[in-house]
Amino acid sequence: MNVESTGTARGRHLAALLGLAGAVVAVLALTAGTAAAQDDEAEPADQATGNEACLSCHGNPGFQTTLPSGEVLPLTFDVEAHEASVHGPVDIPCVLCHTDISGFPHDPFPAPDVRTWVVDLNQACAGCHTSEATATMDNVHSAALAGGNLDAAVCTDCHGSHEVSKPVAHTPEVAETCRNCHYEIYEVYEDSVHGAALLSGVRDVPTCTDCHGVHDVEGPSLPEFHLFSPQLCANCHSDPDLMSKYGIRADTFDTYISDFHGTTVVLYEALAPGQETNKPVCIDCHGVHSIQSADNPNSQTFKDNILRTCQRCHPDATDNFPASWLGHYTPAPGQATLVWLAQWFYRLIIPITIGAMGVYVVLLTFRDRRTRKGAANG
Amino acid sequence: MAERYRRFSISDRLEHVAQLVSFTMLAVTGIPQRYAGAWLSRRIIDLFGGIESVRVVHRVFATILMVAVVYHIGAIGYRKYVQRRPREMLPSMADLRAAQHSVRYLAGREAKPPKQGRFTWEEKLEYYALVWGTLVMVVSGFLLWNPIATAKVLPGEFIPAAKVFHSGEALLAVLAVIVWHMYHVHVRSFNTSMFTGTMSRKDMEHEHGLELEQIEAGQAFTPPTGKAASRRTRIYIPAAAGAALIMMAGIWVFVTFEDTAIATIDPPEQVEVFAPVETTGTLVAPTTTTPVAATTTTIPAVGWEDGLQAVFRNNRCTDCHGKAMALGGLNLATYEGTLGAVVAGDPDGSALVQVMEGGDHAVVLTDEEIASIRAWITAGAPATAGEGSAGGPPGWQSPVSGLLASCAACHGGGSPAAGLDLTTYESALAAVTAGDPEASPLYAVQAAGGHPGQLDDAALAVLREWIANGAPEAGG
Numbered sequence: 041m042n043v044e045s046t047g048t049a050r051g052r053h054l055a056a057l058l059g060l061a062g063a064v065v066a067v068l069a070l071t072a073g074t075a076a077a078q079d080d081e082a083e084p085a086d087q088a089t090g091n092e093a094c095l096s097c098h099g100n101p102g103f104q105t106t107l108p109s110g111e112v113l114p115l116t117f118d119v120e121a122h123e124a125s126v127h128g129p130v131d132i133p134c135v136l137c138h139t140d141i142s143g144f145p146h147d148p149f150p151a152p153d154v155r156t157w158v159v160d161l162n163q164a165c166a167g168c169h170t171s172e173a174t175a176t177m178d179n180v181h182s183a184a185l186a187g188g189n190l191d192a193a194v195c196t197d198c199h200g201s202h203e204v205s206k207p208v209a210h211t212p213e214v215a216e217t218c219r220n221c222h223y224e225i226y227e228v229y230e231d232s233v234h235g236a237a238l239l240s241g242v243r244d245v246p247t248c249t250d251c252h253g254v255h256d257v258e259g260p261s262l263p264e265f266h267l268f269s270p271q272l273c274a275n276c277h278s279d280p281d282l283m284s285k286y287g288i289r290a291d292t293f294d295t296y297i298s299d300f301h302g303t304t305v306v307l308y309e310a311l312a313p314g315q316e317t318n319k320p321v322c323i324d325c326h327g328v329h330s331i332q333s334a335d336n337p338n339s340q341t342f343k344d345n346i347l348r349t350c351q352r353c354h355p356d357a358t359d360n361f362p363a364s365w366l367g368h369y370t371p372a373p374g375q376a377t378l379v380w381l382a383q384w385f386y387r388l389i390i391p392i393t394i395g396a397m398g399v400y401v402v403l404l405t406f407r408d409r410r411t412r413k414g415a416a417n418g
Numbered sequence: 419m420a421e422r423y424r425r426f427s428i429s430d431r432l433e434h435v436a437q438l439v440s441f442t443m444l445a446v447t448g449i450p451q452r453y454a455g456a457w458l459s460r461r462i463i464d465l466f467g468g469i470e471s472v473r474v475v476h477r478v479f480a481t482i483l484m485v486a487v488v489y490h491i492g493a494i495g496y497r498k499y500v501q502r503r504p505r506e507m508l509p510s511m512a513d514l515r516a517a518q519h520s521v522r523y524l525a526g527r528e529a530k531p532p533k534q535g536r537f538t539w540e541e542k543l544e545y546y547a548l549v550w551g552t553l554v555m556v557v558s559g560f561l562l563w564n565p566i567a568t569a570k571v572l573p574g575e576f577i578p579a580a581k582v583f584h585s586g587e588a589l590l591a592v593l594a595v596i597v598w599h600m601y602h603v604h605v606r607s608f609n610t611s612m613f614t615g616t617m618s619r620k621d622m623e624h625e626h627g628l629e630l631e632q633i634e635a636g637q638a639f640t641p642p643t644g645k646a647a648s649r650r651t652r653i654y655i656p657a658a659a660g661a662a663l664i665m666m667a668g669i670w671v672f673v674t675f676e677d678t679a680i681a682t683i684d685p686p687e688q689v690e691v692f693a694p695v696e697t698t699g700t701l702v703a704p705t706t707t708t709p710v711a712a713t714t715t716t717i718p719a720v721g722w723e724d725g726l727q728a729v730f731r732n733n734r735c736t737d738c739h740g741k742a743m744a745l746g747g748l749n750l751a752t753y754e755g756t757l758g759a760v761v762a763g764d765p766d767g768s769a770l771v772q773v774m775e776g777g778d779h780a781v782v783l784t785d786e787e788i789a790s791i792r793a794w795i796t797a798g799a800p801a802t803a804g805e806g807s808a809g810g811p812p813g814w815q816s817p818v819s820g821l822l823a824s825c826a827a828c829h830g831g832g833s834p835a836a837g838l839d840l841t842t843y844e845s846a847l848a849a850v851t852a853g854d855p856e857a858s859p860l861y862a863v864q865a866a867g868g869h870p871g872q873l874d875d876a877a878l879a880v881l882r883e884w885i886a887n888g889a890p891e892a893g894g
Contacts, residue, residue, distance in 0.1 A: 363574025386586025
């Protein structure tokens with residue numbers, strides 16, 4: 041009797057194990073063709089059984105364990121959140137991601153702490169999301185991680201794990217995701233002209249990823265980023281349609297590169313993108329995450345503040361100095377009149393002088409030839 | 419009658435070389451800055467090692483040009499004061515008439531070009547264009563080189579205006595040199611006198627006919643010699659050297675006047691990059707779950723081996739609290755392990771009961787099952803029903819099957835690992851040589867260590883004793 045009842049229990053237990061084994065086979069089949077994995081809706085027969093085996097424990101509410109590190113690791117799987125996630129309709133097996141689970145009972149917890157385990161487990165994402173994973177390999181978070189910083193963001197830190205949903209660009213959710221780790225920057229950003237507009241529902245303004253990139257997010261303190269950044273700003277600020285919507289001029293990039301600072305930066309960007317320069321880019325004058333309209337009295341480029349902004353690089357600058365920068369204006373009568381006059385002076389004097397000289401030497405060439413011919417004939 | 423006529427002294431020729439080199443280098447390093455976006459400009463800038471190098475080279479040759487200007491001023495003074503040359507370089511009415519003659523010649527109303535003196539009107543035009551151009555370049559260059567100082571005395575707008583002047587005048591000068599200078603001395607006739615210092619009679623006839631006539635009439639200027647000239651030289655040289663020194667000091671001030679900008683700009687923002695928000699959730703259990711129906715087991719008797727062992731196994735307590743992963747140090751797969759959570763005779767003091775009745779454990783037992791546990795503990799937590807405590811020689815039913823319970827995860831079911839099924843006595847005997855533990859794989863594999871689901875030493879000792887005793891089904 042005793043033996044018999046134990047046998048029945050074992051039978052159920054074994055069925056679950058077989059299911060798990062089936063799931064492992066399914067995983068192998070799925071990972072063999074990663075391209076197919078994202079689209080393939082067909083569900084291997086044993087797969088659901090495999091997940092059910094997992095859920096027989098991990099479906100229990102409050103299921104958790106205390107790790108040797110002292111951390112409490114919740115072990116309950118939220119079925120509904122998963123069903124609602126992008127992976128829900130695909131019904132992928134648990135072990136597709138939980139690659140450290142190869143059977144039951146599970147091997148001892150494979151990491152010294154939860155974070156190390158999460159970081160390791162994130163490598164599984166690359167199995168299906170190859171291009172995204174490849175894009176992250178050179179990014180600033182991966183570099184920090186490789187340097188031993190376990191705080192660096194991995195896939196699930198931004199996307200979530202079981203509840204992963206499709207992210208939508210240009211939404212406050214993007215900024216709020218980055219906020220999890222970059223709270224101080226977020227606080228600055230939310231008060232900026234871009235951040236405030238985003239939170240009030242405007243979708244044309246940049247969120248974090250528009251400037252920093254998504255999976256290939258670069259270190260913004262690198263010279264490459266600094267030198268390239270004006271072109272990021274120009275993506276929007278040189279778009280006449282977009283700028284006219286908000287009454288902003290669309291020639292700010294062109295006027296910047298025609299100036300000494302911009303000319304230099306563009307040359308650096310083209311010829312020596314890895315070198316530091318002491319010439320400012322957009323963000324050096326306008327601010328980075330704190331950027332405000334130049335009409336805002338708090339802006340670094342507000343007329344009363346601009347000398348102080350110049351003095352960051354030109355400590356000896358005095359009151360007249362800011363006017364040496366034309367403020368993104370093209371010289372015109374009443375707007376840098378002297379510069380406008382100088383431009384017109386040379387626009388006229390060069391063709392007149394060189395034209396006159398040219399005409400003179402051409403005519404002289406023909407006249408000299410005639411003279412020589414006459415002398416020869418005479 | 420000399421075949422060649424002297425035109426330029428060594429000093430004049432060296433001045434020309436200084437002009438030629440500095441002008442060319444200034445143009446090569448300057449024009450690409452005017453057209454910084456052009457492909458050729460970028461190749462030139464790259465050749466110099468980048469824009470900062472280009473600017474350094476530009477300033478070095480600007481300084482050389484300014485030094486050449488200082489020398490030129492000294493040379494003019496020498497001609498006027500020491501040599502007392504006639505006015506041969508100043509523009510005159512004769513030049514205007516010669517220019518008018520040239521225009522008439524172009525129009526075909528003169529048979530020949532004008533006959534001109536030591537310097538032709540074309541040469542004077544170029545010389546004064548160079549003087550004007552150098553003046554514009556030096557002044558506008560100073561404003562650009564020293565914008566902070568400029569803005570202290572002039573409106574800031576003068577600096578971009580200076581850039582327009584510098585850039586416009588540069589283009590004008592380069593084009594004028596190409597069109598005017600190169601045409602007259604390279605194309606129309608290849609005039610080498612600036613390098614050789616002398617000119618042939620034939621060229622003199624064509625270009626400086628009037629001067630040739632004067633030379634042949636004995637009216638040509640010859641530099642004075644003798645005491646008066648020597649005296650003037652002795653006065654002029656120190657005076658000119660002093661003046662040159664003052665002008666050179668001026669150039670030094672020009673090039674070192676100010677530090678326009680700091681070398682390294684500060685990061686535009688000083689905000690802590692990594693500033694995590696207190697997370698309330700990435701790892702925390704979700705709020706909604708689908709509970710899995712707990713399996714219930716009828717309890718045949720209130721003992722560990724003949725009752726609770728099955729309860730713990732059937733409810734999968736042993737999945738976590740088993741040999742492989744004795745969570746919290748609790749191993750419910752063995753009788754001895756179970757006793758770790760039990761205070762015999764005191765159910766309320768036993769962690770096993772406390773946790774189960776607490777209700778927030780992952781796996782929850784039924785009330786009947788918990789009642790059985792309570793009854794078992796109250797009865798002194800015996801190994802088997804009716805027994806006060808564990809004792810006697812080991813048998814399969816107790817405690818060996820219990821020790822091996824977690825082994826069933828692999829060594830059980832339809833296709834047990836290595837063909838070994840440890841769920842029944844008969845099948846387990848396949849790995850046992852009764853009476854000889856060392857020859858029994860069941861013991862030998864475990865004794866060797868490193869097997870998944872490794873037994874502890876106590877369990878191993880029991881296993882050894884059981885085999886040594888002949889591996890009986892029932893114990894003592």
